[in-house]
Amino acid sequence: MKGDNTNTAKYAFSGLDRIFHEKARLGIMTALFTNEKGLSFNDLKELCGLTDGNLSRHIQILKDENLILVEKSFENNRPATRCFITDTGRDKFVNYMNELENVIKNVNKKLKN
Amino acid sequence: MKGDNTNTAKYAFSGLDRIFHEKARLGIMTALFTNEKGLSFNDLKELCGLTDGNLSRHIQILKDENLILVEKSFENNRPATRCFITDTGRDKFVNYMNELENVIKNVNKKLKN
Numbered sequence: 001m002k003g004d005n006t007n008t009a010k011y012a013f014s015g016l017d018r019i020f021h022e023k024a025r026l027g028i029m030t031a032l033f034t035n036e037k038g039l040s041f042n043d044l045k046e047l048c049g050l051t052d053g054n055l056s057r058h059i060q061i062l063k064d065e066n067l068i069l070v071e072k073s074f075e076n077n078r079p080a081t082r083c084f085i086t087d088t089g090r091d092k093f094v095n096y097m098n099e100l101e102n103v104i105k106n107v108n109k110k111l112k113n
Numbered sequence: 114m115k116g117d118n119t120n121t122a123k124y125a126f127s128g129l130d131r132i133f134h135e136k137a138r139l140g141i142m143t144a145l146f147t148n149e150k151g152l153s154f155n156d157l158k159e160l161c162g163l164t165d166g167n168l169s170r171h172i173q174i175l176k177d178e179n180l181i182l183v184e185k186s187f188e189n190n191r192p193a194t195r196c197f198i199t200d201t202g203r204d205k206f207v208n209y210m211n212e213l214e215n216v217i218k219n220v221n222k223k224l225k226n
Binding site: 030109 | 122125126129131134141146147160161206210216217219220221222
């Protein structure tokens, strides 16, 4: 048997999209989801506890999937990067969160028994 | 600045232990958490939608951390493997789940605004 039998694979959690499930990206998406006016590169770095390199790498991955938007500008003659969540990113992230809630429900049901 | 400033790193989600956050292991732990009489290797494989190799690898990782217990025996003259969650595994998994609930709360709060 292949390991992809979704009918019986109750705990495969196929809705947990790996693009959001990775911990750093989960942080970035939560930060951008909750800050609809966007966040600067430095704010994101601090809020998510990431290094420059790590944040850059994950921003690129999310951008390539059209989940976030990156705006480059100049502030006080210095280059500034600002990130925003896209509508697609928002919709897909809400779906991911719904799946995460289902995972928790499985466990909570057992805890209450 | 190093990326490890936890005071301001609101979205670093440091409580999301990588041992549980990996999707396959999240499935295995949820399955074992909700089946306190343990599960056979084959049941786990089916429930989590994993291949033999993948399941073996993740079982070893969880076992090395004393989060699950692996019992080898013979059934009808064939070797049989059965896995159980340990008390440590149960406690740590509940902590992980609590952190996961906090992540969701951040997003839900925003959704209701």
